[in-house]
Amino acid sequence: MNIEPNQFEFCSGCGVKLQRNDSKKLGYVPKENATICQRCYKIKHYNEISSITLEEDDFLKILSHVGQTKSLVLNIVDIFDFEGSLISGLKRFVGSNPIVMVVNKVDLLPRNMNLNKVMNWVKKQAKEYGLNVVDVVLCSAKKNIGFQDVLEVLSKYRKGRDIYVVGATNVGKSTLINRLINDFSDLDEELTTSRYPGTTLNLVKIPLEDGKYIVDTPGIVYTSRMTEIISKHDLQKITPEQSLKPRVYQLNERQTLFFGALARFDFVQGERQSFTCFISNSVYVHRTKLDNADELYENQKGEMLSPPSIKDLETLPLFTKHALRIPKNERLDVLISGLGWIKCNGDNGAELVIHVPKGIKVILRESML
Structure with a gap:
């Protein structure tokens, strides 16, 4: 995966700058020419999470960069925790850029659910929370449900712009992006994914054929969610x-x-x-x-x-x-x-x-x- 500004300067998993000086700090790699940091390596191969994370203010500073770009914003929310995974004041961060809401994890809903009813509910809730979105898509990145709808919406609204993917922690951003990478690109690496919050720590840029990028952003950490305050064992x-x-x-x-x-x-x-x-x-x-x-x-x-x-x-x-x-x-x-x-x-x-x-x-x- 090509990460700007050059291939091995930033971790292709979480986006932090790579370094070999301090194993206790973000971006540490034990050897030269590594493409992912030690933290991401442990998450990817051992499902082990590090205690090293970013503070919420740091996440917000990174997210505020989106408003300075001309892009399409893909806002990923979790249907299992819809209100808990909404980003407060999202419009303030993304400026005039159009927002598409992708509601992930619909595979978790009861099997007899009417998805049209769920769609209507989501649109009504989004309006009540003041989220001015140009479209809403229901999907499951994990089970490949509604993924074609995501592609069609991207094609409709992108208009040659970069795509910034934003969302709270653990809503499935990286899983969705990896499906794009696996099915529609020649890249040979994936983003680091984990059930644990805070996996992505900086902007991770995935090149598109036209020279633009899909940009994965860090998840916003909300301690008002039960998933953020319990142990790794209980999170499972x-x-x-x-x-x-x-x-x-x-x-x-x-x-x-x-x-x-x-x-x-x-x-x-x-x-x-x-x-x-x-x-x-x-x-x-x-x-x-x-x-x-x-x-x-x-x-x-x-x-x-x-x-x-x-x-x-x-x-x-x-x-x-x-x-x-x-x-x-x-x-x-x-x-x-x-x-x-x-x-x-x-x-x-x-x-x-x-x-x-x-x-x-x-x-x-x-x-x-």
Whole structure:
């Protein structure tokens, strides 16, 4: 892969400048003529993540460069964590450049999903968040779903410009770009991809036949997502790998659902109704009485209530409460950013309290499904 300004000056995996002086700093390579840094080598061959990452301010400085270019901006978002993966103030960073929203990981949705309905939902949500996009595409870079649609949109809006790919961490930017590289170029290397956030650390430029570039940018790190604050081991458990299997619970008021020891859902008041949970199939859900919830959590966190383990619990912020009200005759989701969402199915309203580690985003939104 040709990385500007010359082939071996910058890592072809994450984009940082290569150096041989300090193994503890970014860009270290143990030998001459290496094309990827030691950090990317370990990610690629051993799925091992380094603790070396960029601060959020550094990511934003890099992203602000996009507004100084004449380009098409490909904004990748994660359908599993739509609101959590949106970039706040994206228009401020990209200036007058047109934005195409590519909604990735649709393979994680339940198999019987109507994608036209999902498309309409995404467009409505994007408008409500003030995202002025010229088009929206649903895809799965991993499963090659909707990829032809991505190509058609790029062809329609690019008009000879560079393509800047932007998004939050771990939304699948590099996976999507690698599909472009594998299927539509003669390049013999790929970007470094990993399930762990912060893999790409600088601009990585992939040359196109007409002399322009696809530019992969670092992901913005949002600590309001559960995926950013848990351990590597637990990240594997809460990140879905397969289509979600909705789990439906009929609850009476003053009943509680625990999602491992990562979140707690209290149905405080309302008529008996059902709640549908869309979270990774690997996360254990436990139902109990609200009156017993505090004691159960203290006695079983990290054991029956897991993930996380007792050891990993020590690194998480303490729970904080979010009181939510579901109005009558409204279909709403409770999104716990990075963990999933709970669809509220009743017609008579509900009073809820959601407990999550401090700082994690919890919102009410129009039901996706």
